[in-house]
Amino acid sequence: MDTSSLGALDRRIADCRACPRLVAWREEVARTKRAAFADWTYWGRPVPGFGPSDARLLIVGLAPAAHGGNRTGRMFTGDRSGDVLYEALYDVGLASQPTSVSSDDGMELYGVRVTSPVHCAPPANKPTPGERDTCRPWLVQELKLLRPTLRAVVVLGAFGWQAALPAFAEAGWAVPRPRPAFAHAAPASSRMRRRSCRTPVTVPRWACIRRSNPTTTACSTSATATASTGRPAEIRTASPR
Numbered sequence: 001m002d003t004s005s006l007g008a009l010d011r012r013i014a015d016c017r018a019c020p021r022l023v024a025w026r027e028e029v030a031r032t033k034r035a036a037f038a039d040w041t042y043w044g045r046p047v048p049g050f051g052p053s054d055a056r057l058l059i060v061g062l063a064p065a066a067h068g069g070n071r072t073g074r075m076f077t078g079d080r081s082g083d084v085l086y087e088a089l090y091d092v093g094l095a096s097q098p099t100s101v102s103s104d105d106g107m108e109l110y111g112v113r114v115t116s117p118v119h120c121a122p123p124a125n126k127p128t129p130g131e132r133d134t135c136r137p138w139l140v141q142e143l144k145l146l147r148p149t150l151r152a153v154v155v156l157g158a159f160g161w162q163a164a165l166p167a168f169a170e171a172g173w174a175v176p177r178p179r180p181a182f183a184h185a186a187p188a189s190s191r192m193r194r195r196s197c198r199t200p201v202t203v204p205r206w207a208c209i210r211r212s213n214p215t216t217t218a219c220s221t222s223a224t225a226t227a228s229t230g231r232p233a234e235i236r237t238a239s240p241r
Contacts, residue, residue, distance in 0.1 A: 006145050010048035013119050013138050019131045022120035029066045029121060043073035043103075046120050049142055050075045051113025056151045057094070059085070060139070060160045063118035063127055070121035074103040075114045085114070085156075115142055117163035132163050139164070143171035158182040 017023050030044025047069040061081070064070050068079025076082035077100040089095035089112060096108040118127040118135045127135075143150070153168075155161045161182035169175045 006049070006053045006142070009138070009141055009145065013046050013048045016046045016119065016138075018134050019120065022118075022122055022127070022131055025123045026066075026070050026121050029070055034067045037067060037071055040071055042071045044070060045073070047073060047075050047116075048119065049113055049115030050077075051109040052111070053145070054149045055109075055111055055113035055146055056149055057112040057154065058143075058146060058150055058152070059112060059114045059154045059156065060164050061114070061116040061156045062159050063116050063125065064121045065125070066121040068121075072102050074100065074107075075116060077101065077103065077107075081156075113146065115139065117160055117167065127159075132159075136163070136167050136170070139167040140170045143167060143173075147171070155182075 026046075027044050030042035033040065033042060047064040061076060064075065065079040065081070068082060069075050069077055072078040076085050082100055086095050086100045086107070087098045089109065090098040094110050094112045096110070097106065099105075100107045117139050118132055119138060120131075120135075122128075122131065153164070155164050165175055165179050
């Protein structure tokens with residue numbers, strides 16, 4: 001299996017048929033469609049991550065939406081959660097435009113990549129634990145490929161948090177024990193086997209693990225997270241808008 005680059009990894013993900021329930025559901029949705037999208041040709045396959053290979057920030061969600069990413073073929077594209085996410089990224093200069101409606105709309109991300117621990121749209125938006133675990137090697141490999149430049153990971157929601165922590169550990173990150181629980185504005189720290197962060201990064205709200213030297217800080221509502229060489233990241237929390 002060629003996963004030596006993010007491009008190769010994305011192609012492998014898009015061809016995956018490992019979970020029969022998810023394969024059946026994503027393809028059924030692509031056939032039956034929603035009336036509002038009757039003229040669309042649905043993607044109907046696993047949705048790879050989206051963003052540059054030298055991203056300094058990774059955003060991890062849950063899974064593609066049945067009539068969002070499963071329709072458009074791009075992560076967080078064509079659904080309401082994506083509308084919020086891409087507008088926020090645009091507001092802080094990390095996206096070229098405030099909306100993402102299709103895979104060919106010209107959207108570019110700057111220094112940030114978006115992905116999910118489950119790459120197929122699940123029934124009722126609820127992957128099973130087995131499906132989550134089957135999909136985990138894709139996230140582990142993505143983390144490894146992003147390692148040279150990655151400085152922060154932002155996790156959206158409790159499912160993504162629970163799915164991402166084991167992936168961080170498998171990718172070589174020193175996750176604290178007991179593992180930090182997902183909770184709004186609840187910080188946790190751990191040492192990372194990682195060189196120091198050299199360039200400040202501004203991060204919008206949401207749950208996050210912040211990579212720095214010598215600590216990683218986890219919080220669920222982060223207004224701004226910055227790191228400077230040789231010092232732990234500073235986290236300032238604020239309520240979402």
